[in-house]
Amino acid sequence: MAMAGSAVGLGNIWRFPYMVGEHGGAAFIIIYIACCLLVSLPIFFAESIIGKATRKDTFGALESLAPKSRKVGYVAILASFIILSFYSVVGGWSFDYLIRSCAGGFSGLGLDEAKTVFASMGGSPVESVSCMLVFLGLTAMIVGAGVDKGIGRFSKISIPVLFLMVVLIAIVSLRLPGAEKGVEYLVKPDFSKIDGPAVAAALGQSFFSLSLGVGTILTYSSYMQEDENILSAGGWTAFFDTVFALIAGFAIMPAVFAAGIEPAAGPSLVFETLPVIFSRMGVVLPVVFFLAILIAALSSSISMLEVVVAWLVDQKGMRRSHAVLAVFGAAALLGSACAVAPRVFSTCDFISSNVLMMIGALAFALIVGWKMPRERVLHYVRYRFVYMLIRYVAPVMIVAIAVTNLL
Numbered sequence: 001m002a003m004a005g006s007a008v009g010l011g012n013i014w015r016f017p018y019m020v021g022e023h024g025g026a027a028f029i030i031i032y033i034a035c036c037l038l039v040s041l042p043i044f045f046a047e048s049i050i051g052k053a054t055r056k057d058t059f060g061a062l063e064s065l066a067p068k069s070r071k072v073g074y075v076a077i078l079a080s081f082i083i084l085s086f087y088s089v090v091g092g093w094s095f096d097y098l099i100r101s102c103a104g105g106f107s108g109l110g111l112d113e114a115k116t117v118f119a120s121m122g123g124s125p126v127e128s129v130s131c132m133l134v135f136l137g138l139t140a141m142i143v144g145a146g147v148d149k150g151i152g153r154f155s156k157i158s159i160p161v162l163f164l165m166v167v168l169i170a171i172v173s174l175r176l177p178g179a180e181k182g183v184e185y186l187v188k189p190d191f192s193k194i195d196g197p198a199v200a201a202a203l204g205q206s207f208f209s210l211s212l213g214v215g216t217i218l219t220y221s222s223y224m225q226e227d228e229n230i231l232s233a234g235g236w237t238a239f240f241d242t243v244f245a246l247i248a249g250f251a252i253m254p255a256v257f258a259a260g261i262e263p264a265a266g267p268s269l270v271f272e273t274l275p276v277i278f279s280r281m282g283v284v285l286p287v288v289f290f291l292a293i294l295i296a297a298l299s300s301s302i303s304m305l306e307v308v309v310a311w312l313v314d315q316k317g318m319r320r321s322h323a324v325l326a327v328f329g330a331a332a333l334l335g336s337a338c339a340v341a342p343r344v345f346s347t348c349d350f351i352s353s354n355v356l357m358m359i360g361a362l363a364f365a366l367i368v369g370w371k372m373p374r375e376r377v378l379h380y381v382r383y384r385f386v387y388m389l390i391r392y393v394a395p396v397m398i399v400a401i402a403v404t405n406l407l
């Protein structure tokens with residue numbers, strides 16, 4: 001559940017539905033699933049093997065398996081920290097919008113007014129920084145409570161609830177007059193739109209969506225029980241993540257089309273378009289929607305914080321509570337810079353997703369594919385073709401998307 005929580009996040013809600021629509025509907029979904037199966041899932045297994053085989057934090061795990069590459073551990077931990085900082089800004093916006101929707105602030109809202117509300121929130125440093133701090137504080141409280149009592153318990157309760165909430169929104173959305181156009185946008189296959197950039201987009205999205213390359217899967221796997229199976233943990237996480245992204249698409253796009261609004265991605269979809277649409281459906285739906293976004297964001301942010309905390313506890317001998325406080329303080333600083341300066345935000349996003357994540361994922365695949373003894377890897381992945389995917393296909397594809405995205 002915790003791994004599924006890490007995977008299911010803003011990436012599923014604000015990027016996936018739009019990407020599907022823009023890149024050829026069902027054709028893109030097929031490519032996305034193929035990318036997951038052939039590249040992302042093998043990297044997931046590789047990261048998971050490193051964690052389970054060593055039972056250490058990201059740095060310690062690499063140090064014991066491939067001492068010369070141990071510094072890549074820092075890259076992954078840094079990536080987790082940077083993503084945590086800018087992700088918390090968006091988490092803070094979700095918190096802000098949840099409070100506004102509870103206070104009935106969205107009733108009768110028009111698109112122009114929604115734009116003004118979003119701009120004024122972003123333009124008010126006090127509001128965006130304080131909401132970011134609330135979000136980061138919630139993340140720290142969950143992680144501070146421990147792996148079982150904090151992360152485990154939160155995930156076991158919140159992920160099923162989150163799933164139910166999104167299904168509820170999808171049912172309401174699909175019953176709106178004019179919803180068919182949104183369904184068509186998502187499923188109508190257009191294979192002519194499948195080109196190199198579309199494949200790179202699918203791969204990049206599946207990386208981000210499965211939280212790969214930054215040590216979250218490694219760290220969570222280091223807490224697995226001995227008899228827990230890496231193949232089924234990874235398989236279920238990827239399955240759940242994809243199903244969730246699809247349901248989020250059916251919750252969002254039919255409502256967007258029914259309202260006659262142009263679909264978008266990113267902040268403008270979640271914080272401008274959707275408040276307008278959901279506000280036309282009573283007071284409860286906006287509350288459910290923003291609560292869902294908040295839970296999805298929290299279940300991902302706790303996994304990023306845990307990577308850094310596990311490193312401080314294991315390598316620096318810090319007490320868990322002190323480590324949580326220290327990372328909270330540092331992320332609060334970078335998060336504040338992201339909250340007030342859009343350029344800092346987008347630079348953090350770009351560097352972590354296009355550079356650091358790729359370096360981490362490549363290192364994990366190479367260490368498991370080329371450095372670990374073959375028999376040891378096969379003990380975990382059982383099938384020879386999975387080993388081949390980790391050893392050959394994953395590294396080549398990571399380099400290919402990194403180059404495509406950076407050019």
Ligand code: PFF
Nearest residue numbers: 007009010011209211216300
């Ligand atoms: N998988 C998350 C999402 O789709 O929103 C994002 C994410 C979580 C990225 C955790 C990286 C990470 F370590």
